[in-house]
Amino acid sequence: AQKVTQAQTEISVVEKEDVTLDCVYETRDTTYYLFWYKQPPSGELVFLIRRNSFDEQNEISGRYSWNFQKSTSSFNFTITASQVVDSAVYFCARGGGNKLTFGTGTQLKVEL
Amino acid sequence: DGGITQSPKYLFRKEGQNVTLSCEQNLNHDAMYWYRQDPGQGLRLIYYSQIVNDFQKGDIAEGYSVSREKKESFPLTVTSAQKNPTAFYLCASSPTGTAQGGYTFGSGTRLTVV
Numbered sequence: 730a731q732k733v734t735q736a737q738t739e740i741s742v743v744e745k746e747d748v749t750l751d752c753v754y755e756t757r758d759t760t761y762y763l764f765w766y767k768q769p770p771s772g773e774l775v776f777l778i779r780r781n782s783f784d785e786q787n788e789i790s791g792r793y794s795w796n797f798q799k800s801t802s803s804f805n806f807t808i809t810a811s812q813v814v815d816s817a818v819y820f821c822a823r824g825g826g827n828k829l830t831f832g833t834g835t836q837l838k839v840e841l
Numbered sequence: 842d843g844g845i846t847q848s849p850k851y852l853f854r855k856e857g858q859n860v861t862l863s864c865e866q867n868l869n870h871d872a873m874y875w876y877r878q879d880p881g882q883g884l885r886l887i888y889y890s891q892i893v894n895d896f897q898k899g900d901i902a903e904g905y906s907v908s909r910e911k912k913e914s915f916p917l918t919v920t921s922a923q924k925n926p927t928a929f930y931l932c933a934s935s936p937t938g939t940a941q942g943g944y945t946f947g948s949g950t951r952l953t954v955v
Binding site: 735738762764766771772773774775776779781820822824825826827828829831832833834 | 872876881882883884886889891899929931933939940941942943944945946947948949951
């Protein structure tokens with residue numbers, strides 16, 4: 730199976746700190762897609778970003794940024810100036826064919 | 842508003858009973874999916890369906906069954922054969938049967954065996 734690894738089980742930061750969530754994936758495909766989802770305490774997964782394997786440009790959206798490096802098979806997610814509302818479980822996922830494969834998630838706790 | 846509705850939000854089951862979790866979408870998506878979430882294990886695929894009247898097993902299909910009689914609906918039955926059914930169940934859909942566009946998720950059903 731082509732795995733997605735999120736080695737950080739839980740991260741705790743103080744509000745306004747920057748935090749990076751790591752994601753490493755395995756793939757044998759030339760074409761694939763990478764995703765990040767946020768799961769707040771309510772349970773629903775909220776889509777954050779999608780990248781395809783041909784586009785290694787980093788992306789910034791407000792306080793969120795993503796660093797995609799094919800050479801290291803990584804797709805890391807950084808939150809700048811974290812806020813309490815960022816507290817959630819974050820999932821990285823790889824899409825290939827007709828399925829998404831998810832990592833085990835990283836629980837982010839942002840405290841005052 | 843378009844979206845995915847899962848019901849009930851909380852479900853309690855006695856040992857040996859079958860229970861059915863509902864998933865309805867009004868997004869006109871072709872593909873639908875069921876995932877199980879356990880602490881520390883992420884999301885694992887149970888079943889998926891790319892078109893009406895067709896579905897495939899995912900990674901952990903044993904003890905579960907599904908049907909796809911209508912495009913909008915993809916109910917999941919947790920049978921008595923599922924040895925450890927207590928978990929959080931998430932339904933998702935996507936416009937096509939590929940993973941290209943990502944999924945839209947419902948808000949989940951938390952199943953507890955009592």
